[in-house]
Structure formats: C-alpha cells, structure tokens
Amino acid sequence: xxxxxxxxxxxxxxxxxxxxxxxxxxxxxxxxxxxxxxxxxxxxxxxxxxxxxxxxxxxxxxxxxxxxxxxxxxxxxxxxxxxxxxxxxxxxxxxxxxxxxxxxxxxxxxxxxxxxxxxxxxxxxxxxxxxxxxxxxxxxxxxxxxxxxxxxxxxxxxxxxxxxxxxxxxxxxxxxxxxxxxxxxxxxxxxxxxxxxxxxxxx
Amino acid sequence: xxxxxxxxxxxxxxxxxxxxxxxxxxxxxxxxxxxxxxxxxxxxxxxxxxxxxxxxxxxxxxxxxxxxxxxxxxxxxxxxxxxxxxxxxxxxxxxxxxxxxxxxxxxxxxxxxxxxxxxxxxxxxxxxxxxxxxxxxxxxxxxxxxxxxxxxxxxxxxxxxxxxxxxxxxxxxxxxxxxxxxxxxxxxxxxxxxxxxxxxxxx
Numbered sequence: 001x002x003x004x005x006x007x008x009x010x011x012x013x014x015x016x017x018x019x020x021x022x023x024x025x026x027x028x029x030x031x032x033x034x035x036x037x038x039x040x041x042x043x044x045x046x047x048x049x050x051x052x053x054x055x056x057x058x059x060x061x062x063x064x065x066x067x068x069x070x071x072x073x074x075x076x077x078x079x080x081x082x083x084x085x086x087x088x089x090x091x092x093x094x095x096x097x098x099x100x101x102x103x104x105x106x107x108x109x110x111x112x113x114x115x116x117x118x119x120x121x122x123x124x125x126x127x128x129x130x131x132x133x134x135x136x137x138x139x140x141x142x143x144x145x146x147x148x149x150x151x152x153x154x155x156x157x158x159x160x161x162x163x164x165x166x167x168x169x170x171x172x173x174x175x176x177x178x179x180x181x182x183x184x185x186x187x188x189x190x191x192x193x194x195x196x197x198x199x200x201x202x203x
Numbered sequence: 204x205x206x207x208x209x210x211x212x213x214x215x216x217x218x219x220x221x222x223x224x225x226x227x228x229x230x231x232x233x234x235x236x237x238x239x240x241x242x243x244x245x246x247x248x249x250x251x252x253x254x255x256x257x258x259x260x261x262x263x264x265x266x267x268x269x270x271x272x273x274x275x276x277x278x279x280x281x282x283x284x285x286x287x288x289x290x291x292x293x294x295x296x297x298x299x300x301x302x303x304x305x306x307x308x309x310x311x312x313x314x315x316x317x318x319x320x321x322x323x324x325x326x327x328x329x330x331x332x333x334x335x336x337x338x339x340x341x342x343x344x345x346x347x348x349x350x351x352x353x354x355x356x357x358x359x360x361x362x363x364x365x366x367x368x369x370x371x372x373x374x375x376x377x378x379x380x381x382x383x384x385x386x387x388x389x390x391x392x393x394x395x396x397x398x399x400x401x402x403x404x405x406x
Contacts, residue, residue, distance in 0.1 A: 048347060049302070057291075068298035075290035087278035088260075095271035099252070106309060121336065126329040133324065144251060 003069075004031050004046065004054040006038075010109075010169040011066040012053045013203070017165045018070045020200035022077055026055075067097065070162055082162045089157070096156040096163035104141035105170040107134040111177055135179050146185035153194070160195070168195045206272075207234050207249065207257040209241075213312075213372040214269040215256045216406070220368045221273045223403035225280055229258075270300065273365060285365045292360070299359040299366035307344035308373040310337040314380055338382050349388035356397070363398070371398045 003019075003026050005012035019026060031037045031052050039050045047054045047064040055063040055072065063069055074083045084090035111134045114127055122130070145155060145167065155163045171192055174181050182189045195201065206222075206229050208215035222229060234240045234255050242253045250257045250267040258266040258275065266272055277286045287293035314337045317330055325333070348358060348370065358366045374395055377384050385392040398404065 048350070049306070063291075063294050063298060065298040065301045068294045068301060071297050072290055072294035075293065087275055088266075090278065091266050091271045091275035094274050095266060095268040098268045098271060101305075102309070103252070106305070122332045123328065125326065126332040129325045129329040130333055147251070 001058055002027050002029055002056040004029050004043070004052055004056065006031050006033050006052045009033060009052050010105075010173045011051070013169045013172070014066040014162075014165050015053045015055075015069050016203035017168070017200045018073070018082060018162065020203035021082060021160075021165070021198075022073065022080065024073055024077055067101075067162070067166075070165075082160070082165070084156075084161070093156045093161045093163055096161070097166060099141070099144075100155065100163050100166040100170065103144070104138060105166060107137035107141070108170050108174050108177065108179065110134045111138070111179060112173060115177070138174060138179055139181065142181045142185055142188055145191075146188040149187035149191045154191070160198075164191075164195050168192070168201065172196075204261055205230050205232055205259040207232050207246070207255055207259065209234050209236050209255050212236060212255050213308075213376045214254070216372045216375070217269040217365075217368055218256045218258075218272050219406035220371070220403045221285060221365065222276070223406035224285060224363075224368070224401075225276065225283065227276055227280055270304075270365065270369075273368075285363070285368070287359075287364070296359045296364045296366055299364070300369060302344070302347075303358065303366050303369040303373065306347070307341060308369060310340035310344070311373050311377050311380065311382065313337045314341070314382060315376060318380070341377060341382055342384065345384045345388055345391055348394075349391040352390035352394045357394070363401075367394075367398050371395070371404065375399075 003015060005015065005028055007030065016028075031043060033052065037043060038052055043054075044050055046056070046062040049064065051064060053064070053066055053069060055069045057063065063072060071083065074081075084093045111131055114122075114131055114134070118127060148155060152158060154160050155167055171181065182192065206218060208218065208231055210233065219231075234246060236255065240246060241255055246257075247253055249259070249265040252267065254267060256267070256269055256272060258272045260266065266275060274286065277284075287296045314334055317325075317334055317337070321330060351358060355361060357363050358370055374384065385395065
C-alpha cells in the first residue's frame with residue numbers, strides 16, 4: 001500500500017490526520033500539484049480526475065477521494081472509531097460529514113480555485129461577486145457549526161469524528177485564504193483550539 | 204418512522220428510489236418547499252438547514268441528508284446491497300458517490316439555485332458567467348462518466364449502486380434545466396436508458 005498525497009492539499013491532509021488518529025502507518029509518495037505532477041499520464045492512469053489523495057492497494061488498483069480512502073481504512077482498523085460505532089452514530093456522522101463537505105468545504109475550495117486557478121473566463125466583477133457569495137456561504141456554515149458546538153464538544157456529538165477532521169482541514173484553508181470565520185463564533189473557536197491541539201493536527 | 208420529503212426535490216428522489224430498490228416501505232409526509240414549508244419553525248427544529256429529506260426515527264430524533272438516510276436503511280436492510288458487499292466495493296462506491304456529488308450534482312444544483320433562488324446580489328453578467336462555468340463543470344463530469352460507462356454497465360462497477368441513483372436524479376434535474384449533456388455521450392445515454400427504465404425510477 002502507498003498513499004499518493006501532497007503536503008498542501010487539504011484533501012490529503014484529511015487522510016494524514018485520519019491515519020495519525022488511528023495510528024496507521026502507510027508510506028507516502030508526494031505528488032507536487034504545483035509542478036503539474038497530478039496531471040502526468042502516469043498519474044491520470046491512477047485517478048482520471050488528476051486529484052490527490054490516491055491510495056494504491058497491494059493488488060495494484062487505486063482508490064481516490066479522501067473520505068473513500070478513510071472509510072476503507074476504517075473497515076480494516078475499526079478502533080478507535082472515527083465513523084461511528086452503531087448504525088445511528090454512523091448515520092449522524094455521515095450527516096455531519098456531508099454538511100461539512102457541501103456547506104463549508106466546497107465554498108472555501110471554490111474561493112481557492114477562483115483566486116489561484118481561474119482560467120480567465122470570468123470578468124473581475126464576476127469573480128468578485130462569486131467570491132462574496134462563496135465567503136458568505138462558508139460563514140453561514142461556520143455560524144451553524146458554532147450554534148451546534150454550543151451544545152457539545154464535537155460536530156457530530158460527544159466524540160471526535162471524521163466530520164471534525166474535514167472541518168479542521170477546511171478551517172485551515174479558510175485561514176490561509178483570509179476568509180474571516182471565527183471572531184463572532186466563540187464555540188467554533190473553542191472547538192478549533194481543541195481539535196488543532198491534538199497531535200494528529202500536525203500530520 | 205416517517206420520511207419528510209418533497210416530490211420535486213432531487214435529494215428526496217434519491218431516497219425514494221433507494222427505498223423502492225430495497226423494497227422498504229416508509230410513510231412519507233410532503234413538505235412543500237415552494238410554499239416555504241421547509242422553513243417553518245417546526246421544520247427547522249427537525250433540520251436547522253431547512254432542507255428535505257429528513258427521516259424521523261421512532262425515538263423522535265431526526266436524520267437529515269439523503270445519503271445519510273440511505274446509509275442508515277442499508278445497515279438495517281443489507282440486501283440487496285446498494286453500498287457494496289465488502290470493504291473494497293464499499294470504498295469504490297463511496298469514491299463514485301463522491302464524484303457524482305461533487306463534480307456533477309453540485310454544479311447542476313448551483314445552476315438551479317442561480318436561476319430560481321438568486322437573491323439579486325449578482326449582476327446579470329456575473330450570473331451568466333457563473334452559469335457557463337457550472338454547466339461546463341457538469342458536462343466535464345458527464346464526459347468522465349461516459350468514458351467510464353464505455354467499460355462497464357454501472358458507474359461504480361458491474362452492479363447498480365447508490366452512485367447510479369445519485370447520478371440519475373441529477374441527470375433528471377439537468378434535463379429539466381435544459382443543460383445539454385448526452386448528445387455526444389453514447390455510453391451515458393445507454394446507461395440513462397437502463398437506469399431510468401427500472402421500476403424504482405418512477406418512485
């Protein structure tokens with residue numbers, strides 16, 4: 001097994017933190033996106049979408065998508081549980097993972113792509129208008145998370161889960177992009193201090 | 204148990220088709236989004252995001268997010284499998300579900316929101332520019348799916364899965380929005396004829 005990943009990719013970071021939390025060791029191979037290494041023919045053969053992370057299995061097949069990779073490891077190493085210990089817990093963690101992905105991670109990733117990978121098809125005014133819309137979406141999600149975290153320690157309940165890992169990686173990307181999130185959100189800030197002080201956050 | 208859902212919601216349709224494929228009967232309660240019924244205080248108490256579908260469990264708690272609801276039923280009723288029968292199959296179906304969600308369903312849903320729920324913050328030019336960008340994203344996903352379906356019957360492999368259900372619902376929404384998808388994509392068209400002719404597609 002081998003994990004193709006990139007140090008500055010937030011999706012790769014999800015898998016690195018997940019593996020650190022589980023205590024699973026997998027060899028990493030760096031794919032430098034900034035130098036086009038995720039779009040070589042050799043890499044496209046592993047993931048046609050040209051995205052990291054990609055897990056290479058021992059049978060030579062490849063698995064893409066951060067959460068699919070984590071879920072695969074979860075089946076092989078169920079403890080400590082990061083996807084839930086019974087059907088209801090698993091469904092609630094899936095609900096929260098989807099909320100983080102769709103309402104928080106996606107708008108922040110679109111801001112990133114807009115700033116750094118815009119193909120010039122959009123006017124400056126259109127680009128500004130989209131950025132305002134996406135930042136507003138990310139802040140609405142952050143407000144919802146703050147309200148949730150007023151009532152419990154972690155996003156999906158009393159225990160740290162894959163939903164927290166996803167939110168932490170997006171939170172870091174939002175900080176890097178200077179998207180203002182937490183000044184008004186004390187519970188989110190407390191949560192961020194907690195999850196970012198775990199040893200896994202440096203993975 | 205009770206499923207709050209809306210006939211014209213593509214997320215609700217995912218759950219309806221899933222339940223029909225599994226032969227599971229659950230009472231439905233209609234929430235007419237067009238009349239604001241998903242934003243009443245009573246409904247917000249069930250799902251703070253004001254979205255359908257929502258599953259009400261027998262203990263009075265609520266579960267939102269289409270795929271979280273389907274995954275919950277999958278644990279209670281494993282056969283016929285729509286999420287995979289072993290760790291590798293489950294990971295591959297998760298990978299394809301995420302590709303459908305992020306690369307296909309999300310751009311098409313953004314076109315829908317842009318046309319019907321734009322809050323007037325965007326200029327007509329910005330709105331047109333975003334629509335072109337999102338349509339182009341949806342077509343790129345459709346092209347990728349077409350190439351994949353040249354080699355197998357269904358998106359995630361030889362068997363029909365939750366990834367096909369998700370793609371079918373988005374495909375229908377793209378048709379309703381007149382987003383041109385399939386004229387150039389014969390394998391996608393063959394797949395669509397196959398999945399839309401299953402009895403579950405009328406659920």
